[in-house]
Structure formats: structure tokens, C-alpha cells
Amino acid sequence: MPPPTNQQCAVAGMQYALDHNFANPGFHHMQPHPQPPIALQYQAHPAPAVPKCLAVTHVVNVRVPGPTHDGAPALILMDINIDTIDPQDFLTQVCACMEVEVDKVKLGWKAFNAQLRDAPNWLETVDDVQKAFQEFQAILDNKRRTKQVHMIIVNQTIEPAKIETPKRLETTCSEEVRELKEALRYDVHVGEHVHMPYEAVSLWARMKTQHNKVSGVDNNNLPECLKLDNLAEATKQCEELELQLDLIFKSTLAVCSRGHKRAISEVLDEDEDDKTAAILICTVLEELNHCFPDLEYIQYEQKLCQQGITYVHAIQYFDKKFFNKKVSMAPGSIDDFILAGKRCMKGKGKKRSRAENYDLDKENQCPS
Structure with a gap:
């Protein structure tokens, strides 16, 4: 239902005033209308009191x-x-x-x-x-x-319980070994110092414990099997051994990688380069002189030999400044000379590896 309009409210107010004689000039001086008496049944029961809000407790x-x-x-x-x-x-x-x-x-x-x-x-x-x-x-x-x-x-005054060490981290006599190593500190003793391996210290500790007690063995007395003289002689006799595994490795590699040409050639290239005959420097100079006759590379042969560059593989150890100052080589001809030397070495290595792989293939072929 919509709310009443202002006009409706004004009409209702005027009608109420007419009904209650509000238009009489002497209305204000009249006594107010007496209120009707309250019934007895309602007088015996007073109105209930409003409950008070209880305070919130925590x-x-x-x-x-x-x-x-x-x-x-x-x-x-x-x-x-x-x-x-x-x-x-x-x-x-x-x-x-x-x-x-x-x-x-x-x-x-x-x-x-x-x-x-x-x-x-x-x-x-x-x-x-x-x-x-x-x-x-x-x-x-x-x-x-x-x-x-x-x-x-x-x-928080109670100390936290200690975490027990896992058994896999414990040794049979770790505490005894620790005590013995502390007693054997070299800065405490005077005289000759001998390095004792861990196995010897562990054996000494086992022989002085309660379970495996040996008479006469303590922190100051060694067991008979661990005399310091014997340990000193044993450390002197230990020498480094050089194992020659070159030939064993190569033979094993050749057997394990049959049919794999690249695996064998890559491993054996470096060692085989040293064993084959080197290429003379005059070979490279003749090839360059044939390709570039106006540069006359043959004239540098004597100076190169004087500097010790008799073979082609020695070119890689020098730079452009060396060939310009010491050999008096023209700046424009140095790059071609170095490239020719590298190309000659590379081509020689390829030819040799192909020949070796061809021989290996022939050996690995099954007889028909």
C-alpha cells in the first residue's frame, strides 16, 4: 500500500479537528477529556519491566x-x-x-x-x-x-630433551677413539712425531676398552702390533706408484668400440700425431709460391729455419707480429701462410684417420 500523500494527511487532520471540537474558540480553556478507567483485571498485572542488558564477561x-x-x-x-x-x-x-x-x-x-x-x-x-x-x-x-x-x-625453564643420535652415525668405540686422539695430540708430546692412521688409533682404542681390555695397554703404552718404530718404517717405505694405463686403456677402447670409427679416431688422434713424421716447412712454402707467385714465399725459408720453424706444426706457436718482425714477412701474406699451415695439418690428420678406420674396418669384417 503506498504511503498517504500530503493532501490526504491535511484532510485527515482537519476532519479530526472537526470531530473533537477543536474549532471552538474556548477549546483551550476547557478541561481535557478524562481518560477511561482501567479494567480491574489489568490493574492486578502491572506492565512487565524491560530487561536490562547484561555486561559481557571474558x-x-x-x-x-x-x-x-x-x-x-x-x-x-x-x-x-x-x-x-x-x-x-x-x-x-x-x-x-x-x-x-x-x-x-x-x-x-x-x-x-x-x-x-x-x-x-x-x-x-x-x-x-x-x-x-x-x-x-x-x-x-x-x-x-x-x-x-x-x-x-x-x-620455559625446563631444558629441551636431547635428540638421540641415530645409530647409523655411531661407531663401536667412538668415545674411546675421541679420548685417545685427544691424549695423543702432537702439541703435548715432545720428541719425534709419527703419523698414525685412523685404523691404528681405532685398534689401540679397542684394545684399551673395558670389553676388550689387554693387559699393559693404555694411553701411554701401545700394543705390540702397533710399535712406533714399525709405523715409522711403514710410512717411509710407502712411495707413490705411477700406473701406466695408457696402453691398457687404448687396447680396451679398441675392443669395446669396434664398429665405431669416430670414437676410436677422436681418442687416438692426439697421441698418433706425435708418432707420425712431421711435414717440412718448405712444402707449405712451395704450395703458396705456386698459388701466389708474386709474393715469393720461397724467400722466407731460410729465415724461418733460423728461427727454428723447420716443420709446419711450429707455425701455431707464433703470432703475426713475430712473422712480421723476425721473419720480415709482408703483412698481407702472413694470414695466408698461417691458414695454409693449419690446413696442411688438418688435411694430414683426416687422411691418416681415414686410413686407420679403413684398416680397422677390414680387421673387424667377418670372413666370408
């Missing part, structure tokens, strides 16, 4: 670790109104439940939703207690919470 369930009896720790539960309790009285009640003194204990607290590995908050001073109360008041005022709110008291 009550927290506190879980305190009690004293240990018969090896089983006890857990004490307390419901505390954090709005009215004094922080110092709160600490006193908690310490009384734990049967400890306030000055000789370090307390902490965790919330009900804290993770197991989370570090506890400190609960030592009055400020710490007030901060904890403020946090729990905010949690209790949150209407979306579903879990029961409680505070967990943590005794």
Missing part, C-alpha cells in the same frame, strides 16, 4: 602443566575471568598450581590455535599478562569463532 580456560607424579605429567584446568583478575594474582595462581615460585620460573603461553612448533610468548611481567588478556578479549569478541578458546601455559 572467561578463558587456562591449562597449566602441573607437577609430575609417577612419571606422568598432570594438566590442571582453570576458568579465569580476565576482566576482573589482577595480572600479578594471575601469575601467582599459575605458579601455585605448578608448585613453583614466581621468581624462579620462566613462563610462556600459547593460544589454542597455535601450531605445535610455534615459539611460546613470554609471560613474565605484568605487561606480558595484560597483552595476553587483550588478545584473548579480541578473540572472545569475535562472533565467527567456532573452536573453544583456551590458553596453554608453557614452562
Whole structure:
């Protein structure tokens, strides 16, 4: 239904005034209309009083670790109104439940939703207690919470339990070996120092333990099998051995990689280059002189031999400045000379590897 318009409201007001004789000039001086009497049944039952709003209280369930009896720790539960309790009285009640003194204990607290590995908050001073109360008041005022709110008291003066070392990291007499090595420190003893291997120290430790005790063996007396003179002679006799694995490796490689031409040629190229005959420098100079007759590369043969460049492989050890200053080679002819030397060495290596691979293929062929 739409609301009444202004015109309708004005008409209704005027009609009400006419009905109640508001238009009479002497209306204001008339006595007001007497109110109708209240029925007896309503007088016996007064109107109900409006209920007063109850104040919101914050009550927290506190879980305190009690004293240990018969090896089983006890857990004490307390419901505390954090709005009215004094922080110092709160600490006193908690310490009384734990049967400890306030000055000789370090307390902490965790919330009900804290993770197991989370570090506890400190609960030592009055400020710490007030901060904890403020946090729990905010949690209790949150209407979306579903879990029961409680505070967990943590005794932080208790030393954490030591983590046991896994058995796989332990040795049969690790403690004895450690004590013996400490007793045998070289900076304590005066005289000749002999290096003892770990096996010898371990055997010495085993022979002086309670289970395998040998008479006359202690930190200062060696067993008969570990005399220092014998150990000194053994260390002197140890010499480094040079293993010649070149021929063994090559023969094994040749057998294992039959049919694989590249695998054999790549490994054997470097060693075979040293064993074959080197190419004379005059060969390269003659080829260049035939291709570039105007540059006259033959004239540099004597100077190159004077500098020790008699064979082609020696070209790679020198740069352009050397050939320009020492050999008096023209700058425009140096690049072609170096490239010709590399090309000659590369072509020779390819020809030799092809010939070797051809021979190997013939050897690996099955007789028809």
C-alpha cells in the first residue's frame, strides 16, 4: 500500500479537528477529556519491566602443566575471568598450581590455535599478562569463532630433551677413539712425531676398552702390533706408484668400440700425431709460391729455419707480429701462410684417420 500523500494527511487532520471540537474558540480553556478507567483485571498485572542488558564477561580456560607424579605429567584446568583478575594474582595462581615460585620460573603461553612448533610468548611481567588478556578479549569478541578458546601455559625453564643420535652415525668405540686422539695430540708430546692412521688409533682404542681390555695397554703404552718404530718404517717405505694405463686403456677402447670409427679416431688422434713424421716447412712454402707467385714465399725459408720453424706444426706457436718482425714477412701474406699451415695439418690428420678406420674396418669384417 503506498504511503498517504500530503493532501490526504491535511484532510485527515482537519476532519479530526472537526470531530473533537477543536474549532471552538474556548477549546483551550476547557478541561481535557478524562481518560477511561482501567479494567480491574489489568490493574492486578502491572506492565512487565524491560530487561536490562547484561555486561559481557571474558572467561578463558587456562591449562597449566602441573607437577609430575609417577612419571606422568598432570594438566590442571582453570576458568579465569580476565576482566576482573589482577595480572600479578594471575601469575601467582599459575605458579601455585605448578608448585613453583614466581621468581624462579620462566613462563610462556600459547593460544589454542597455535601450531605445535610455534615459539611460546613470554609471560613474565605484568605487561606480558595484560597483552595476553587483550588478545584473548579480541578473540572472545569475535562472533565467527567456532573452536573453544583456551590458553596453554608453557614452562620455559625446563631444558629441551636431547635428540638421540641415530645409530647409523655411531661407531663401536667412538668415545674411546675421541679420548685417545685427544691424549695423543702432537702439541703435548715432545720428541719425534709419527703419523698414525685412523685404523691404528681405532685398534689401540679397542684394545684399551673395558670389553676388550689387554693387559699393559693404555694411553701411554701401545700394543705390540702397533710399535712406533714399525709405523715409522711403514710410512717411509710407502712411495707413490705411477700406473701406466695408457696402453691398457687404448687396447680396451679398441675392443669395446669396434664398429665405431669416430670414437676410436677422436681418442687416438692426439697421441698418433706425435708418432707420425712431421711435414717440412718448405712444402707449405712451395704450395703458396705456386698459388701466389708474386709474393715469393720461397724467400722466407731460410729465415724461418733460423728461427727454428723447420716443420709446419711450429707455425701455431707464433703470432703475426713475430712473422712480421723476425721473419720480415709482408703483412698481407702472413694470414695466408698461417691458414695454409693449419690446413696442411688438418688435411694430414683426416687422411691418416681415414686410413686407420679403413684398416680397422677390414680387421673387424667377418670372413666370408
